[in-house]
Amino acid sequence: MRTLVTYYSETGNTRKIAEAIHGEITGEKVILPFGELSTLDGYDLIFFGFPIMQFGAPRKVRMFLKAHAAGKNMALFVTHASWEEPGQEDFLAGWLGKCKAAAAEANLVGFFHCRGELSADAAERFLASEFEEVRQFGGMQPATVGHPSEEELETAREFARRMQ
């Protein structure tokens, strides 16, 4: 069993999940940041992670998956800064749906998502936006601090075991 764990991560949250998954799986395993990835060929299982950016998968990730994911056994993992207040779940569900759609041609064997800290830099930019919704998003940065939590990392490890 040859397994790849690959991740796109700008501020380290998705990397933490990737490392937790990689630490948990057994057999022949490789961990590669997205920037070093050239192919998805040659693996029995691929854990592919990225953050939600602008309401879906980052563009680079979408382009790569479109070109390389067809027919691959893939377990997706996603981090995001979304909150769980009543009424907000529908937004998150829609964005997560777009993340899955980015890998539509893969054989999706599993999906994991959890919260990741919104960087202070990003929050500052969002708070200066002309759009009220973007400012609101920036305003919830304090509630994201400390994510992914140890509990979320443990859930990711459990996900890794289940996928294998």
Ligand SMILES: Cc1cc2nc3c(=O)[nH]c(=O)nc-3n(C[C@H](O)[C@H](O)[C@H](O)COP(=O)(O)O)c2cc1C
């Ligand atoms: C430019 C930008 C856009 C983002 N857009 C969203 C979004 O639409 N929805 C969301 O829940 N989180 C959004 N986030 C928050 C990130 O998904 C979250 O902080 C994630 O854990 C970052 O992962 P990373 O540390 O691996 O880069 C955004 C962050 C940035 C910087």
